[in-house]
Amino acid sequence: MLSINIKTVKLAGFILLTAISIVQTGCGSGTGAKKKQLIDFKPYNGINYSEVSRRQKNGLSFNEYGYQLEPQWKMKFVSDDSVSIFSPTKNAFINFPLTRGYDSIFNAARSWLKVQKITKDSLILEIIKQKGDSLDIKGTKVYMRFFADNYVKDVLHTDTSILRHPSRKDTLFIKALSAKANADYKKQFSARQVASLTSKSPQLHIHRRVTKATIENNFDPSDDYLDPTYDIVINKAYKDFYYSFTVYVDDKGGMHYGKPLIDLGISGPEFEQAYIHQSTAIMDSYLKFYLDVKPGSTLGIVHSSMISVHVEGKAAAAQ
Numbered sequence: 656m657l658s659i660n661i662k663t664v665k666l667a668g669f670i671l672l673t674a675i676s677i678v679q680t681g682c683g684s685g686t687g688a689k690k691k692q693l694i695d696f697k698p699y700n701g702i703n704y705s706e707v708s709r710r711q712k713n714g715l716s717f718n719e720y721g722y723q724l725e726p727q728w729k730m731k732f733v734s735d736d737s738v739s740i741f742s743p744t745k746n747a748f749i750n751f752p753l754t755r756g757y758d759s760i761f762n763a764a765r766s767w768l769k770v771q772k773i774t775k776d777s778l779i780l781e782i783i784k785q786k787g788d789s790l791d792i793k794g795t796k797v798y799m800r801f802f803a804d805n806y807v808k809d810v811l812h813t814d815t816s817i818l819r820h821p822s823r824k825d826t827l828f829i830k831a832l833s834a835k836a837n838a839d840y841k842k843q844f845s846a847r848q849v850a851s852l853t854s855k856s857p858q859l860h861i862h863r864r865v866t867k868a869t870i871e872n873n874f875d876p877s878d879d880y881l882d883p884t885y886d887i888v889i890n891k892a893y894k895d896f897y898y899s900f901t902v903y904v905d906d907k908g909g910m911h912y913g914k915p916l917i918d919l920g921i922s923g924p925e926f927e928q929a930y931i932h933q934s935t936a937i938m939d940s941y942l943k944f945y946l947d948v949k950p951g952s953t954l955g956i957v958h959s960s961m962i963s964v965h966v967e968g969k970a971a972a973a974q
Contacts (some may be wrong), residue, residue, distance in 0.1 A: 846951025
C-alpha cells in the first residue's frame with residue numbers, strides 16, 4: 656500500500672523541501688556542493704506508463720508474511736504539477752496534483768516517490784515513506800517498474816498482464832514458505848487466495864467482509880487477504896452468544912483455534928479462560944459441522960493460513 660496521510664499537497668511540498676534542504680545542508684556546502692534541481696517531466700508528458708513489477712531489493716515481490724507487492728498503477732504525466740492515475744473502480748484516469756521536490760522526489764496520489772530512472776520507454780520509482788514531519792529519503796528499497804504502453808506493444812510484442820506475472824524466484828520462495836507452514840500450521844502465512852468458508856446448513860449464514868478500493872486506500876484492498884474476516888450467524892443456537900477469534904486453517908482445510916480478538920486483559924484470567932473454552936467449543940461444534948472449508952493458496956500452492964471470525968448465535972429462529 657502506498658497511501659500516506661498528508662493534510663494538503665502544499666503542506667506536503669513544504670515538508671519535502673524542508674527535509675531535503677536539511678539533508679543537503681548536512682551533506683556539504685560551499686562551491687564544491689552541487690545543487691540538485693527539480694525533476695523535469697516535460698519530455699515524458701502524455702506517455703502512458705503501466706506498472707509491470709513491484710519488488711523489494713532482494714528481487715522478491717512477496718515477504719515472509721505472504722504480503723505481495725502487486726503492480727497496479729497506470730499513470731501519465733500531464734505537466735510538471737499534474738499527473739493522471741488510472742482508477743480501477745471508475746475505469747478512468749483521474750488527475751492528481753503533483754508536488755516536485757529535489758533529488759528526483761515527488762508526491763502524487765497521497766504517495767511519495769523517487770525517480771530512479773526515466774526514459775520514454777520505461778520508468779523506475781522507489782517508494783519513499785514519511786516519518787513524522789519529514790521524509791526518509793534513504794527510501795524503502797521497494798521499486799516500482801513501469802513500461803510505456805507503446806513499448807510493450809510495439810517492441811516487446813506482449814501484454815502488460817503477462818509481464819505482471821510473479822517470477823520464478825517468487826514461486827520458489829512461496830514453495831519454501833508453504834513447506835514450513837504445512838509442517839506446522841502455526842507457521843502459516845497470508846494466502847493470496849484466501850481460505851474460504853461455505854455453509855452446509857440453512858441454520859448458518861456467512862458473510863465475508865470486503866474492502867472497497869477507493870482513492871483513499873490507493874485502490875489497494877490488500878487487507879482483505881492479509882486478514883480475511885468472516886461474519887457468521889447461527890440461528891437456533893443453544894443460546895445467544897457472540898465470539899470473535901482467529902482460526903488457523905491448515906492445508907487440508909482443518910480448523911485450529913487461534914486466539915480471542917477482544918482484549919481480555921482487564922477481565923481477569925478466569926473470564927479469559929472461560930471465553931477461550933466457550934469459543935473453542937463453538938468452533939469444534941457448529942463451525943466444524945456446518946462448514947465446508949477450502950484452504951488458502953498462493954501461486955496455486957496450497958498452504959496453512961489464518962482467518963478471523965465473528966460468530967453470533969441466536970437462540971430464537973430468524974424471522
